[in-house]
Amino acid sequence: MDQKHKKLNELSATAICGNDISSSVLYVSALAIAFAGQYAWITLLMVSFILLLYRKIYGEVVGALPLNGGAYNALLNTTSKATASFAATLTILSYMATAVISGNEAIHYIHHVIPAIPIIISTIILLGIFAFLVIIGISESAKVAIGIFIFHLGSLVILSGFIIYYLFHSGIGTLMENWRFPIHGDGSITNAIFFGFAASMLGVSGFESSANFVEEQQKGVFPKTLRNMWIIVSIINPLMAIFALALFTIPILQSEPYQNTLLIEMGQKVGGEWIARLIALDAFLVLSGAVLTSFVGVSGLLERMTLDRIMPPFFLKKNKRGSSQRIILMFFLLSVSVLLITRGNVSLLAGVYTISFLSVMALFAIGNILLKIRRNQLPRPEKATWFAVLIAIIAASFALIGNVIMPPKEGLPSNIMVFLYYFIPAMLFIIIMLNRTMLLKVLLKIIDAIFDPIRRLVIRLDRNILHTIDKINAQEFVFFTKGDNIATLNKVLLYISQNEHTKKLKIVIAFKKPEDIPAKLDEEIEFLDREYPEIDVELVKVPGTFCPELIEELSEKWKIPINFMFMGSPSDKFSYRIEEFGGVRLII
Numbered sequence: 001m002d003q004k005h006k007k008l009n010e011l012s013a014t015a016i017c018g019n020d021i022s023s024s025v026l027y028v029s030a031l032a033i034a035f036a037g038q039y040a041w042i043t044l045l046m047v048s049f050i051l052l053l054y055r056k057i058y059g060e061v062v063g064a065l066p067l068n069g070g071a072y073n074a075l076l077n078t079t080s081k082a083t084a085s086f087a088a089t090l091t092i093l094s095y096m097a098t099a100v101i102s103g104n105e106a107i108h109y110i111h112h113v114i115p116a117i118p119i120i121i122s123t124i125i126l127l128g129i130f131a132f133l134v135i136i137g138i139s140e141s142a143k144v145a146i147g148i149f150i151f152h153l154g155s156l157v158i159l160s161g162f163i164i165y166y167l168f169h170s171g172i173g174t175l176m177e178n179w180r181f182p183i184h185g186d187g188s189i190t191n192a193i194f195f196g197f198a199a200s201m202l203g204v205s206g207f208e209s210s211a212n213f214v215e216e217q218q219k220g221v222f223p224k225t226l227r228n229m230w231i232i233v234s235i236i237n238p239l240m241a242i243f244a245l246a247l248f249t250i251p252i253l254q255s256e257p258y259q260n261t262l263l264i265e266m267g268q269k270v271g272g273e274w275i276a277r278l279i280a281l282d283a284f285l286v287l288s289g290a291v292l293t294s295f296v297g298v299s300g301l302l303e304r305m306t307l308d309r310i311m312p313p314f315f316l317k318k319n320k321r322g323s324s325q326r327i328i329l330m331f332f333l334l335s336v337s338v339l340l341i342t343r344g345n346v347s348l349l350a351g352v353y354t355i356s357f358l359s360v361m362a363l364f365a366i367g368n369i370l371l372k373i374r375r376n377q378l379p380r381p382e383k384a385t386w387f388a389v390l391i392a393i394i395a396a397s398f399a400l401i402g403n404v405i406m407p408p409k410e411g412l413p414s415n416i417m418v419f420l421y422y423f424i425p426a427m428l429f430i431i432i433m434l435n436r437t438m439l440l441k442v443l444l445k446i447i448d449a450i451f452d453p454i455r456r457l458v459i460r461l462d463r464n465i466l467h468t469i470d471k472i473n474a475q476e477f478v479f480f481t482k483g484d485n486i487a488t489l490n491k492v493l494l495y496i497s498q499n500e501h502t503k504k505l506k507i508v509i510a511f512k513k514p515e516d517i518p519a520k521l522d523e524e525i526e527f528l529d530r531e532y533p534e535i536d537v538e539l540v541k542v543p544g545t546f547c548p549e550l551i552e553e554l555s556e557k558w559k560i561p562i563n564f565m566f567m568g569s570p571s572d573k574f575s576y577r578i579e580e581f582g583g584v585r586l587i588i
Helices: 010-026 028-064 071-076 081-113 119-135 138-170 173-179 189-204 222-247 256-260 262-271 273-307 325-342 346-374 386-405 415-434 436-451 455-473 486-499 521-531 548-558
Strands: 477-480 504-511 536-543 565-567
Touching: 010 028, 010 081, 010 138, 010 189, 010 222, 010 262, 010 273, 028 173, 028 189, 028 222, 028 256, 028 346, 028 386, 071 081, 071 273, 071 346, 081 119, 081 273, 081 325, 081 346, 081 415, 119 138, 119 273, 119 325, 138 222, 138 262, 138 273, 173 222, 189 222, 189 346, 189 386, 222 262, 256 262, 262 273, 273 325, 346 386, 346 415, 415 436, 436 455, 477 486, 477 548, 486 504, 486 521, 504 548, 521 536, 548 565
Parallel strands: 477 504, 477 565, 504 536
Antiparallel strands: none
16 A cells, blocks of 8 residues: 555546547447437537536546545545445446456457457457556556557547548538438437437446546546547547448448448448458457456556455555556456356346446436535535536436337347346445444354354354454544534444444544643543443544644554544645545545
8 A cells, every 4th residue: 555656647547548438439329320320420419518517527526535436435425335335336347347348349350350369268368468467557557558549549530531531522422311311210309319319328438437546647637537538539429420421321320230340341431451450450459448447447446445344355465566466356357257157248248338337427426416515615626517417417317217228139138137137246245245244243143043052163153253343343443523513523423333343433633732622522522432332432632733644643653544534524724635644534
């Protein structure tokens, strides 16, 4: 945790998350045309507008709480661990699906150039390569991401140049013909735009990734990554939809081959085989970059969850380069197992990917609302308006509903059913981790009842389990007070008793002069200690000024990690920013 490593600049951070979001151009235009036909470019522009709102939403939340974890971090500091863990589970599932789908699709694209490549084995090797890159260090993996990102943008510029040249000579008759084409399905423009918008929202997957590794970025870089990703999506996706409608008729665009490899078909038509091969290579690289984004994002998220004792502490061990290799290896093995279970039919993961991603977007906007209500005094560099946040939630909800009710491909289960197959086991694991002391106590009762005749065995098991429970509850926690009244301190005790496993709480007040300490504070602490017999409440008076140095000093002195220390929300007049305190949590 104490190891320092080089932080990411604007280009590096943008490349890591930009590869994920910009890779959407390979499938989202075709997907939007499949549902919205000639109105696909309109639905993609609608998505661009929603993403503009989310720029402010993410900027406000992460600006106020610049810690890894994305939606998990936002909800952890405004609600309870259980709610935050729900968002984290969705995020992890989204990353898992992204890694498997992107890796498998990348191999399919390179298979277009080299047919002899085995799909499943090559996908596993690709996942392993990017797991290794993240293990050796995020700075080193960022260099690979930058190369992929620049090559991808360059390939799209070349493709666009050839398309414009082709249309200059051939005209836009096909585009005009498509505009008069009857709406697919029931002929309703409203339904076409609704389902087209729901499908088009997948074009912003990856936008949430930057928030999950914000601590790895240099100061001021995060909002720039949001701006850069918005510009890329706003230009590339609608433009490619218009180009596709200008080159091919809608029935052709809605056929199976064009849905899978639209950009390759566009390159083949306007530039021949070498452009098609260039796009195939570009697709392989940028989808591989999306795999890298998944590993980087999930590493930051799971590390934060482990620090908060939701995941087992086993995953906290870091290597010399500051990477949590156990988290990365676990995620790699999980991704490989999912690939083998689905036998490479990644369409089965579409429901997991779609519903997880859109749910995380909606939850992040909800986290923004909670931040406004419960942490209003917390300083932040920018604010999203209530109108913008509500519109963003409504838009994400519509997209989520559209994908839930969207008819599945023939022979495949519905999106919501596939999602539940993966979500329920993952959520059960998190619930077990959150309630592990209670479950251990239940287990203890069962063992006592069943094995009472075998006394020696029961006694041995009793000792081991009680030791485990005591070890969990032995962790001390600290709350820094400014001299809060008894009602506020009572809220602190309620939060600790409901969300943390501990029997010891130090309430610390820093003072310059003895008269600065409220006269009734000792009496109030004694009262709270009696009211909460399960928690030993101790008042500690520390001469000095409340500052990051004091927190670090007390952490070393008492051997209490900083992420087990709490404080109330500071006002905008506070001398320090929340990130300077090294992970102190806000609970009031």
